[in-house]
Amino acid sequence: MKLFRIRGGVHPDDRKQLSAEHPIENLPLPPLLHIPLQQHIGAQATPVVTRGQLVRKGELLARSQGIISAPVHAPTSGRIMGIGGYPAHHASGLSVRTLTLKPDGHDEWHDSCVGAAAPFSLSPEEISTRVADAGIVGMGGAGFPSSVKLNLRHRYALHTLVINGAECEPYLTCDDRLMQERPDDVRDGVMLMARALGVRRVLFAIENNKPAALAAMRESAKAQADLQIVGLPTRYPMGSANHLVQTLVGKETPARGLTADIGVVVHNAATAAAVNDAIRHGRPLISRIVTVTGRAIRRPRNLHVLIGTPMDYLVEYCGGFLEEPVRLISGGPMMGQPLPSTRVPVVKGSNGLLALSASEVNDGAEMPCIRCGICVRVCPCGLVPLSMVATIRAGRLESSVRLGLLDCIGCGSCAYACPSHIPLVQHFNYAKGELAAQQRAQHKQGEIKRLIEARTARMEAIKRAKQEAMRRRKAEMDGKKAENADRRAETAEASR
Amino acid sequence: MIERPLYSGPYAHERVSVRRTMLLVVFALLPATLFGLYQYGWPAIFLFVVTLLAAIVAESVSLWVMGKPQRPFLLDGSALLTGWLLAITLPPWAPWWIGVVGAFVAIVIGKQVFGGIGQNLFNPAMVARSALLVSFPLEMTTFPAPQPLLSAQAPDMAQGLAITLGDTTQVDAVTSATTFGHVKTELTRGAGMDEALAGTYSLWEHLLGTSSGSLGEASVLLLLLGGVLLLYTRVISWHIPVSMLGSLALLATIFHLINPSLYLDPLFHLMAGSVILGAFFIATDLVTSPVSVRGQLIFGAGCGVLVFVIRTFAGYPEGVAFAILLMNASTPLIDHYFRPRVYGRDRRGRPLNHGDGEDRRP
Numbered sequence: 001m002k003l004f005r006i007r008g009g010v011h012p013d014d015r016k017q018l019s020a021e022h023p024i025e026n027l028p029l030p031p032l033l034h035i036p037l038q039q040h041i042g043a044q045a046t047p048v049v050t051r052g053q054l055v056r057k058g059e060l061l062a063r064s065q066g067i068i069s070a071p072v073h074a075p076t077s078g079r080i081m082g083i084g085g086y087p088a089h090h091a092s093g094l095s096v097r098t099l100t101l102k103p104d105g106h107d108e109w110h111d112s113c114v115g116a117a118a119p120f121s122l123s124p125e126e127i128s129t130r131v132a133d134a135g136i137v138g139m140g141g142a143g144f145p146s147s148v149k150l151n152l153r154h155r156y157a158l159h160t161l162v163i164n165g166a167e168c169e170p171y172l173t174c175d176d177r178l179m180q181e182r183p184d185d186v187r188d189g190v191m192l193m194a195r196a197l198g199v200r201r202v203l204f205a206i207e208n209n210k211p212a213a214l215a216a217m218r219e220s221a222k223a224q225a226d227l228q229i230v231g232l233p234t235r236y237p238m239g240s241a242n243h244l245v246q247t248l249v250g251k252e253t254p255a256r257g258l259t260a261d262i263g264v265v266v267h268n269a270a271t272a273a274a275v276n277d278a279i280r281h282g283r284p285l286i287s288r289i290v291t292v293t294g295r296a297i298r299r300p301r302n303l304h305v306l307i308g309t310p311m312d313y314l315v316e317y318c319g320g321f322l323e324e325p326v327r328l329i330s331g332g333p334m335m336g337q338p339l340p341s342t343r344v345p346v347v348k349g350s351n352g353l354l355a356l357s358a359s360e361v362n363d364g365a366e367m368p369c370i371r372c373g374i375c376v377r378v379c380p381c382g383l384v385p386l387s388m389v390a391t392i393r394a395g396r397l398e399s400s401v402r403l404g405l406l407d408c409i410g411c412g413s414c415a416y417a418c419p420s421h422i423p424l425v426q427h428f429n430y431a432k433g434e435l436a437a438q439q440r441a442q443h444k445q446g447e448i449k450r451l452i453e454a455r456t457a458r459m460e461a462i463k464r465a466k467q468e469a470m471r472r473r474k475a476e477m478d479g480k481k482a483e484n485a486d487r488r489a490e491t492a493e494a495s496r
Numbered sequence: 497m498i499e500r501p502l503y504s505g506p507y508a509h510e511r512v513s514v515r516r517t518m519l520l521v522v523f524a525l526l527p528a529t530l531f532g533l534y535q536y537g538w539p540a541i542f543l544f545v546v547t548l549l550a551a552i553v554a555e556s557v558s559l560w561v562m563g564k565p566q567r568p569f570l571l572d573g574s575a576l577l578t579g580w581l582l583a584i585t586l587p588p589w590a591p592w593w594i595g596v597v598g599a600f601v602a603i604v605i606g607k608q609v610f611g612g613i614g615q616n617l618f619n620p621a622m623v624a625r626s627a628l629l630v631s632f633p634l635e636m637t638t639f640p641a642p643q644p645l646l647s648a649q650a651p652d653m654a655q656g657l658a659i660t661l662g663d664t665t666q667v668d669a670v671t672s673a674t675t676f677g678h679v680k681t682e683l684t685r686g687a688g689m690d691e692a693l694a695g696t697y698s699l700w701e702h703l704l705g706t707s708s709g710s711l712g713e714a715s716v717l718l719l720l721l722g723g724v725l726l727l728y729t730r731v732i733s734w735h736i737p738v739s740m741l742g743s744l745a746l747l748a749t750i751f752h753l754i755n756p757s758l759y760l761d762p763l764f765h766l767m768a769g770s771v772i773l774g775a776f777f778i779a780t781d782l783v784t785s786p787v788s789v790r791g792q793l794i795f796g797a798g799c800g801v802l803v804f805v806i807r808t809f810a811g812y813p814e815g816v817a818f819a820i821l822l823m824n825a826s827t828p829l830i831d832h833y834f835r836p837r838v839y840g841r842d843r844r845g846r847p848l849n850h851g852d853g854e855d856r857r858p
């Protein structure tokens with residue numbers, strides 16, 4: 001198949017060999033599970049269980065709230081110990097509402113978990129409803145509710161489903177293992193999604209550095225005429241949805257738009273497997289595969305983990321730390337998030353736990369920009385990172401937006417390659433956050449203004465109404481007075 | 497539990513640093529420099545060492561005055577590179593103070609006054625070279641013929657030291673015009689091109705580096721070798737050298753075809769003088785050249801055109817330094833107007849529209 005070139009990109013040392021050869025292992029049940037109500041982009045789920053309640057595996061714990069949201073299910077059977085704040089799976093370490101479940105060890109499935117007898121005869125609506133009910137979100141890390149993406153067919157003319165099996169982040173091997181070990185499940189999930197989207201063409205893209213996964217998927221795809229497995233050149237960020245689509249179909253997604261604007265929907269390979277589980281077996285998304293790796297980990301592994309398992313339980317299973325890690329990251333080293341601590345739980349989007357040793361991070365001292373232009377050369381979005389940083393440093397956020405700040409996908413290629421070790425992405429993230437805050441403030445101000453205006457208008461109306469009433473009363477009184485006067489005059493006359 | 501300050505990714509980093517970049521450039525210059533030092537013997541070696549030391553001292557003093565830390569900036573290799581570039585563009589037997597004055601001008605006026613590394617508008621070595629040329633035209637245009645080290649006529653160490661300390665008697669004895677200087681003088685005397693070229697023009701001499709000139713003009717072959725190394729290690733990209741040499745060759749060809757007896761042929765333009773050095777090592781100076789591909793192409797082409805114009809129509813025999821300085825001045829403008837196209841947008845920054853809603857459902 002003809003592939004199209006994308007601009008820029010880098011070739012980081014992928015270090016996948018640390019964990020690539022280790023088959024997926026099931027992590028034993030942890031003593032406690034902490035299941036956050038928000039593991040996705042969108043509105044937090046609303047709990048439907050109470051403290052002390054016994055739940056079965058797969059039972060609904062919290063239902064989705066609004067259009068963009070996802071429900072949460074019990075990863076195993078046990079008792080709900082409480083609902084409250086717990087450190088979030090997020091750099092800020094802020095706490096989010098979290099259900100705590102104490103497994104009873106029986107791991108019994110709930111009765112609601114029944115698969116469809118004939119998955120491929122379900123209608124597109126039925127498929128996307130089941131995907132929504134199973135709480136499936138994008139498992140590549142973004143966590144966007146998958147059913148919302150499946151429903152894009154209502155608003156866009158779609159022609160292609162792209163499955164992202166690129167796994168271009170260094171270190172991560174969870175999708176690689178999944179595709180090698182469960183190719184048929186992945187394939188069926190893909191074909192179910194294709195059916196839900198009503199597209200005939202499915203391109204399944206895998207980077208060429210995963211020959212075993214490519215071979216397994218090719219073998220499995222033989223039975224499917226519509227499914228084409230495509231080997232991709234190894235280059236970061238090949239797995240960025242926009243760039244992946246451009247590589248495959250040769251079109252750029254319009255700025256601020258969706259890949260659906262050019263008729264393409266992208267789903268992740270692990271998401272496909274989850275869709276298959278949900279529809280064929282009736283199992284909601286309650287577990288996932290996590291790569292635990294980095295040179296600071298004694299035994300890097302690919303683990304099958306229940307959602308809500310604390311990270312330190314994974315670390316312990318992998319033999320603990322060889323040395324104190326200098327960085328602890330959820331996800332890959334390029335776009336992952338620093339973890340505030342190992343207490344935080346695994347969520348639906350956690351694809352990796354990285355414990356990096358000092359030898360791996362190459363933390364050079366920051367130097368002034370030498371205008372080498374390397375950041376420009378490697379940016380896959382055609383941006384000029386050095387100018388964006390200069391404007392951000394000068395506090396001119398609007399200029400940085402004009403230079404394309406909001407077109408930056410945060411891939412980190414620029415900061416990765418900068419010889420001056422300037423934390424470019426950190427500046428961009430700061431500016432994006434600042435802009436969002438300003439927008440919120442503006443929105444809030446607008447809201448306050450609207451409220452004040454509404455109140456003034458209401459007051460005015462009341463005042464006017466009062467005046468009106470007064471006038472009317474006065475008029476009436478005057479009328480009465482006049483009447484009375486007349487009457488008095490009449491009586492006087494009569495008495496005369 | 498491990499607590500770390502909040503920090504954005506990426507957490508992996510390519511094994512690169514400012515120092516590595518600078519040292520790679522120095523390394524790429526090494527073959528041509530060593531050969532040049534061999535060609536011009538002890539006086540050249542002394543001048544070279546004095547210039548490098550002066551550059552480092554100047555850097556250190558500037559850092560001290562500005563209250564910046566010494567270690568990271570002295571070790572970044574940029575002062576070394578600036579001194580090096582300056583040293584190899586000086587006449588090899590120039591007196592020591594030319595090197596010292598040049599180095600201080602380069603570092604202090606060319607770089608630190610602008611705010612230090614990365615902030616300067618002009619290439620520091622070229623600023624210094626041009627200042628020296630204007631201030632000390634005699635010293636800056638006195639070129640000895642090559643006297644390879646250990647050859648019979650070559651000055652020994654003591655004589656070399658004397659030359660560097662300012663004894664001109666020996667220099668005058670072996671002075672020889674550079675190719676460009678010679679041609680220019682002859683042409684202004686009204687001689688035809690053939691006559692002007694007689695006896696000076698040997699491509700081989702330039703390729704191998706046995707013609708007279710500064711160290712950096714010496715061997716085109718060795719400079720090209722260094723250039724290839726820079727391209728290979730991706731310190732520079734091909735855009736500036738190719739567009740610079742290309743535009744120069746194109747213009748030279750056109751003029752040469754129109755009137756061969758008045759205009760030099762393109763090969764001569766490429767081989768003689770410091771064009772190769774300029775194209776691979778000076779115009780490509782990271783700090784003072786544009787950052788985008790289109791910008792670099794325009795910048796390089798501008799350098800090539802200016803080199804030709806200065807060499808052909810202006811009073812100076814050699815125009816590389818001035819050409820590059822002039823283009824340096826336009827770098828901010830080029831960077832402003834020639835940015836890459838942003839993904840998902842057209843050249844004017846509007847979001848792409850593929851066939852106007854063709855793909856969308858009504």
Ligand code: SF4
Binds near residue numbers: 369385386414417419
């Ligand atoms: S890569 Fe770094 S040093 Fe080079 S131009 Fe970009 S920000 Fe400056």
Ligand code: SF4
Binds near residue numbers: 410411
């Ligand atoms: S992080 Fe943004 S600016 Fe940097 S390379 Fe990626 S898209 Fe370009």
